[in-house]
Amino acid sequence: MEVLHMFGSEEQKRLWLQPLLKGEIRSCFCMTEPDVASSDATNIECTLDRDGDSYIINGKKWWISGAGNPDCKIALVMCKSKQPDASNRHSHHSTILVPMDTLGVIRVRPLTVFGQDDAIHGGHFEVHFENVRVPTSNIILGEGRGFEIAQGRLGPGRLHHCMRAVGLAEMALELLCERAASRRTFGKALYQHEVVAHWIAKCRLMIEQTRLLTLHAAHALDTKGSRAARKQIAMIKVAAAQMVCKVVDCAMQVYGGAGLSGDFPLAQMYAYARTLRLADGPDEVHLSSIAQLELRDQLKKAQAKL
Amino acid sequence: MEVLHMFGSEEQKRLWLQPLLKGEIRSCFCMTEPDVASSDATNIECTLDRDGDSYIINGKKWWISGAGNPDCKIALVMCKSKQPDASNRHSHHSTILVPMDTLGVIRVRPLTVFGQDDAIHGGHFEVHFENVRVPTSNIILGEGRGFEIAQGRLGPGRLHHCMRAVGLAEMALELLCERAASRRTFGKALYQHEVVAHWIAKCRLMIEQTRLLTLHAAHALDTKGSRAARKQIAMIKVAAAQMVCKVVDCAMQVYGGAGLSGDFPLAQMYAYARTLRLADGPDEVHLSSIAQLELRDQLKKAQAKL
Amino acid sequence: MEVLHMFGSEEQKRLWLQPLLKGEIRSCFCMTEPDVASSDATNIECTLDRDGDSYIINGKKWWISGAGNPDCKIALVMCKSKQPDASNRHSHHSTILVPMDTLGVIRVRPLTVFGQDDAIHGGHFEVHFENVRVPTSNIILGEGRGFEIAQGRLGPGRLHHCMRAVGLAEMALELLCERAASRRTFGKALYQHEVVAHWIAKCRLMIEQTRLLTLHAAHALDTKGSRAARKQIAMIKVAAAQMVCKVVDCAMQVYGGAGLSGDFPLAQMYAYARTLRLADGPDEVHLSSIAQLELRDQLKKAQAKL
Amino acid sequence: MEVLHMFGSEEQKRLWLQPLLKGEIRSCFCMTEPDVASSDATNIECTLDRDGDSYIINGKKWWISGAGNPDCKIALVMCKSKQPDASNRHSHHSTILVPMDTLGVIRVRPLTVFGQDDAIHGGHFEVHFENVRVPTSNIILGEGRGFEIAQGRLGPGRLHHCMRAVGLAEMALELLCERAASRRTFGKALYQHEVVAHWIAKCRLMIEQTRLLTLHAAHALDTKGSRAARKQIAMIKVAAAQMVCKVVDCAMQVYGGAGLSGDFPLAQMYAYARTLRLADGPDEVHLSSIAQLELRDQLKKAQAKL
């Protein structure tokens, strides 16, 4: 959605953005591939081949969230040009619009996360593209500009993930406190066990720190734009994902066996929380970006001192 | 099995231990209850009521591993006497043999762990006992001696858990290394990313330390007996459970999205590993025991110095 | 200073607060005692004995910051009444003004922190009070109100500590980046070692989170007052102290042997950072307070839902 | 000492090893340099220049343990040949014997660790070599074989460090337990605070794991030799250093303010413990070695399966 809004042509907006905004249809974003390490997007292999007025697309994608939703009518597919410009590793890729009902678009199977299929949200699918043909006008921004698009897209998307993570952690802490107040072992309520009490304190601390960081990043995004807020966005991506995993894990532990069962939402919450350390790029890749930006900033500061 | 071997009467051994040893039948151990915090066994509420030559049992149990296996013919049930000796909080409980086909024994439902039902191993069941009547000769050791039995039982059982945990962690590290050698991002194999390399080193370190501690505890158990080895057993219980969670989680991260999916065994391994921090008593209870035993030992040492 | 401002009588303000504000003299706060665990202030034993128009003070204090400064003219001493009101454990203590040149006030010795004496800031002294006599008008607020005062005092004081901690951490990260850019091992600059790069990223993350939390707490203190901001103040106290220890330790590691030496300020910074986990109350006591306040808040929320 | 024993010529042994073994003199090992990152020994710059029957040595070394001891009569100095064999980066360095009273050997200054000078053990010195001339027969093994020597030396040396670390940690835990038993806050002895109790348990766990790993490595070193035991030696180096830092830090925290002061040995113990994460190579370098050896082993295992 953000992609079309930011980078779509008038025609593309009319055809796809308007129905998306009206909620009539949904979209999916197809980058990750099963056969290559996709946290480095230059690895993407799905081919884009020009043939007259059309492009032909061939490749395998997976973890495509929402692709199983019957309302999902349009895919944004990241591809690699068959005849790329050899000089620039970052201009080989393109993003193209592919209607889901095009011949050759195959929803192969839903993937599971810790055995669960997340069907409510349309699941995460393996999707194959076999000789899929679309008009050249479907390309966004132009051939070779896939990276720009991937960059621009991720800022707002990541903020949403982080807000959800903070909310989820709040819910987990609430559940934790409830249980800690209602069960007793060894003559004390669970919350009177100092170890459990300190978990509660540490969870609150982690949640507050992440909440404030998220608000700060949102403010930077609104006021300075996606490029200037890159470090902040990367920071909350890492912080929120790791925080929510720890908070939900704590809550699970306080519930004892019940925490792992289907009687409480915690195990399912954990499965979701754990995906956040990978979806939209693994922690490690973001930490490397933060480090790079930090070093750049420190260097500037050092030079300014001279 | 260990319980009958150590504490069973001749009659009990003949009837149940021999078919168990021959592999003709299986057993389950019923302690945990849904309505009370069962990591403190004095909370157990399932009632044991003497009525002439019989006992009548009423209560709810859950997380009963193996209860769903059709070969599971006998349950060891921990109960609380209706008329306990008020003076000693640790002599209210008893362990009694209940054939699974007795009237009133109801397998209510299998529980799930992270949504998975572990059916291969017979699952983990909620089991209710409604006016279940068994002869008084089914009691093990005698009324009020349930704690002794629970203590004696757990040593060897925990060792098995820890050995399995070490094995599982070895498998996870092997899988991790395989993937780290076969995928590339940003111009390097994953194992050449220093962060991933250090994970490998730390996993190996953790596994070795836990393996040696487990061997040491096994040796203590064999040579000094279950009572003297209590501290060691508690130590490996905590160490192995936490270690295997960390190692499997690392491996999952190195697999990226694939690690969470059903295409690799890692997510399922994690679900199992995570149960080890709770099954047979949560980490926190064991840490408290270790602390108590350590303080006792330090005190002895201090006095010996005087 | 804050104490006199908030709780002093007109006379006390005139005599002591004005010269303090003018920078003519300095003060010290005497609570901690060598012979009792002083993180629980109800343990304080220094006696306060009424004798006509005077109080007589007897006791030992230590870690009295600034007591060695020649400008330090006035001490605020926490004492326990000899005839306390038995019913309320929290009204046995008082705070009283003691001019440092009163007969019986003895600066016994400076204490060292990791072997360093912090002499620049006036050091941390052991101070004994032997039959020290002061007029009854020197008591602040009245006998038995020492706890109120200790509470009121600590909010702003802790904020200052946290701000200093954030500043110190910034300096450590700057030093770290400098070194990481100027040294090479195994064919790369240190910052190109991914592990070092990730430390940089994590340090930045921790600093930002603590900075925002501190600003948030300062805002709460200014707008809602010290009582309402208690949870926030406790949170930053813990977060800032632990954060600065980690950041400085990282920087020390990146400096190799040099980091421990006197050639760089890092070892001294660490010694200071480490005191923050104890001064003004150890982490553990604050974590327990946060937990208690959080549980209270969660309970209110739960009741509001009904 | 080990170096001469393993690699010295008969002459070298007679002149230096015998008095060392009799305890008449002491030695020091000079590798680290202030101006280059010495954790990568290929960076070493101190020059070795052949001039007829002599070598001339020029360079700066620091952190030379024991150099301040008046009995320290002989230094083993790592140098870089002025005309090295360009083809092999690992054959540029040599180790040479330099009597401490040779003209041009200058003990510049003692270094401090957290402000302390460790004078009892002879301190850690900055030592300069200015046109120092020694006979060519002083070279050990031959020019270009410094790496071999550094490798061979470190195995046994590291084991000693680790044993000391385990002993130090035991002492810290003993001190911790003593204090935890003798002080009270909030109505309980410190050891009854569950958080402190769990620290005791975790310290015991860490110590046991490291002790067993150290014994295991010592056994491997004795039975398989220094080369085959490389992974184990690197593992204990990292484990012991990190463990002892954590245990001593815990003990310090339990002592409150007293833990940082000179009244108890803990702050000094911490300063020593912290050096172990750097001396004989920083943790990070050892973790990288472990990872490399582990990957090699996993690869062999994988091939053996085929």
Ligand SMILES: Cc1cc2nc3c(=O)[nH]c(=O)nc-3n(C[C@H](O)[C@H](O)[C@H](O)COP(=O)(O)OP(=O)(O)OC[C@H]3O[C@@H](n4cnc5c(N)ncnc54)[C@H](O)[C@@H]3O)c2cc1C
């Ligand atoms: C629930 C869920 C929903 C998703 N939805 C979508 C979607 O809608 N569309 C879509 O295109 N994709 C989606 N993804 C895929 C996701 O974006 C990828 O899984 C992620 O980018 C990682 O790629 P990969 O799985 O190929 O892991 P790989 O690239 O193989 O990386 C594996 C691991 O290698 C390590 N690693 C990689 N690079 C470095 C480095 N530089 N330094 C250190 N370590 C490194 C990391 O630990 C990483 O986790 C989803 C994933 C999940 C789990």
Ligand SMILES: Cc1cc2nc3c(=O)[nH]c(=O)nc-3n(C[C@H](O)[C@H](O)[C@H](O)COP(=O)(O)OP(=O)(O)OC[C@H]3O[C@@H](n4cnc5c(N)ncnc54)[C@H](O)[C@@H]3O)c2cc1C
């Ligand atoms: C896969 C699996 C298999 C199992 N198999 C069996 C079986 O075959 N038979 C059987 O009887 N049971 C079985 N169990 C149950 C298991 O033994 C219990 O879940 C466990 O003992 C904890 O009891 P609880 O769930 O009632 O947790 P609770 O007692 O409610 O405890 C909840 C949490 O409170 C905290 N807590 C409790 N006491 C303390 C303390 N002193 N200090 C600090 N924190 C504390 C801990 O974090 C703990 O996790 C199984 C459980 C699992 C997950």
Ligand SMILES: Cc1cc2nc3c(=O)[nH]c(=O)nc-3n(C[C@H](O)[C@H](O)[C@H](O)COP(=O)(O)OP(=O)(O)OC[C@H]3O[C@@H](n4cnc5c(N)ncnc54)[C@H](O)[C@@H]3O)c2cc1C
């Ligand atoms: C550099 C420095 C400057 C200082 N300046 C001053 C000053 O100016 N004036 C002044 O009066 N004091 C000062 N102090 C003293 C400081 O406030 C005390 O050291 C601190 O409050 C702890 O008290 P204690 O040292 O008596 O530790 P103790 O009370 O003996 O506590 C020791 C440890 O027990 C544990 N513990 C205690 N209670 C609990 C609990 N509820 N749960 C879990 N664990 C617990 C904690 O780990 C704690 O660290 C200073 C200290 C330092 C290091």
Ligand SMILES: Cc1cc2nc3c(=O)[nH]c(=O)nc-3n(C[C@H](O)[C@H](O)[C@H](O)COP(=O)(O)OP(=O)(O)OC[C@H]3O[C@@H](n4cnc5c(N)ncnc54)[C@H](O)[C@@H]3O)c2cc1C
């Ligand atoms: C108490 C003490 C006693 C000592 N005694 C002696 C002695 O007797 N003789 C002697 O020769 N030396 C001695 N040393 C020196 C010691 O061996 C060196 O300090 C150590 O090898 C590190 O070298 P460096 O200080 O030059 O750090 P550098 O090489 O500058 O390294 C700095 C930091 O960079 C990082 N780093 C380096 N390489 C990597 C990598 N591959 N991956 C990730 N991070 C990396 C690490 O965090 C490292 O700590 C002693 C040191 C101490 C503290």
